Amino acid sequence: MALIAYDEADAAAFEATRHLGDDALGAWREAITRYLDPQPGMCLLDLGCGTGSWSQAFRTWWPATDVLAVEPSAAMRERALFEPVLCGDAADIPAEDESIDAVWVSTVIHHVPDLAAAAREIRRVLKPGGPVLIRSAFPGRHEGITLCRFWPEVITALNDRYPTVAAVEAAFAASGFTTAGLEPVAQVSASSLQEAATGLRREAHTLLQLISDDAYAQGVERLHAAARTATGPSIDVLDLLVLR
Template identity: 70%
Template structure:
């Protein structure tokens, strides 16, 4: 996987800052259960799980659900909140054929170099009728993203280097998947913009790593200036793309 390679510095930054607060997770739980009915024995793959925050959430929400966390980065696996996290990626999933019911892909689809190959591997491991849930920022859908508000250069990165919804649907269509829904979900990412500014780590965000140092410094100044006056929680809107 990779627009960036997650080394120790990136993984440490991710571990420190990319875990949503409880009220940030709740809208995603509601959205997911519109397309998946949790039950004991349901098998979920957390593909590109990073440090495992979603695996931890799924297990807490739905006792009896089986979650398989997989990530290609040794640094991420070493810092995971859950264990074990298996080594693997979008073309080498350590699971048997038709052994899973749901594949969860959170903020990682932009690291997939060959969407068609990934779709075929996901098709292999999904049982008939299984569901793919892709949580991501997508080109042309940046209005609700804090990073894009204060670092406008990230919009160009998003539009040029992240896969669009149509491209993903087309690639997964070659493996027999059809789109079910595209749903924007607004989450609380931090208690306030001031907290978000204080805790920000550039290494934890692909979009920020792919802009220039000058653009990053200028955006950080804009964020800190806004944080001095803006009140209320900091929110972001990402999309949930559902395929089946």
Template identity: 75%
Template sequence: MALIAYDDTDAAAFEATRHLPGDGLAPWREAITRHLRPRPGLRLLDLGCGTGSWTRAFGTWWPAVTVLAVDPSPAMRERSVAGPVLAGDATRIPAADATVDAVWLSTVIHHVPDLAAAAREIRRVLTPGGPVLIRSAFPGRHAGLTLCRYWPETAAVLDERYPSVATVEAAFATAGFARVALQPVTQVSAPSLAVAAAGLRREAHTLLQLISDTAYARGVDRLREAARTVAGPQTDTLDLLVLR
């Protein structure tokens, strides 16, 4: 099972707080286009698309690309900001064999209980040579995450319960995939810590849901205290793992 089940409350919080601002998206567009050459007719699968922020971004960046949005949560699908989303997950993709040219998974790989089965299903739908682009936080690589800075308990949860880069690579290797790149990408997540603190919704973050109420409350206090004095935008660094 996934680490959490996205219900209506989670989906509403995700929609309200997890869509990146324009300057937060720009570094990801640059990173993605190093490994993906958008062209008319290209089919891009947004797997585990949530409320559709990346589907919307892809459609804005590359209008001639066809984006197939898929998510297992009815609550997420109902709140999509980018049109219809199909029901499915990493082991049940609603696409025919070899009909997808690239696969995007954003902050979803930790919700996939059987990575090897997911790799086989992705291999089935992917055209030969197509990339799998995985945006995620990984164990041991979370120094640039705001959550881990103000809620240190989340770092332990991430290290214990999220798949490592090596684990993902090993699982996908069973379906013939190999690493092409592993690139840290720094994004602007909010204009300031004050804005981030004001809009914080615990339900929007898997890691915050997996720590105790006491640990969460202490972290909120740390964030609010820092927001009084720390200037500049809130940034976070996640990884882009690319497999072919």
């Protein structure tokens, strides 16, 4: 099972606060295209697409490509800004063998209960040589994540509950994948720390749901105190792990 339920409350919070702006999306587009050259007729799989913001971005960036959006949570599918979103998950992808040119997995890999099974299923649907692009926070690589700055308990949750880069690589290696790249990508998550603090919704962040209520409340106080004097945008750094 996923680390959180992604029920109606989670989906509503995600919809309200987790859609990135153009600056953040631009940084990720640049990173993605270092490993993928989208061409007309290609099919990109957005696996665990949530409310479909990445699928919508792909359709905008590369209108001549097809996007297959797949999401297991009914609450997320109901709020999707992209159509259609199909029901499925990493172990049961609604696609034919070798029909997908690239797989995008954004802030999802920690919800996959069986990485080896997911790797086998992705290998089934992916064309030979196609990339699996995994956007995630990974244990031991948290220095640029804002949540870890104000909620140190999140670091423990990340280390205890999220798969390491090595664990993902090992699971996918069993299905013939090798690592093509691993790089940090800096994104503008909010125009200011004040905006980030004002718009914070605990239900939108898996890591915040994995810590205690007291730890969460103390971190909120630290965040709002810092936001009163902070200048400039709020930057987060996540990793892009690419397997082929």
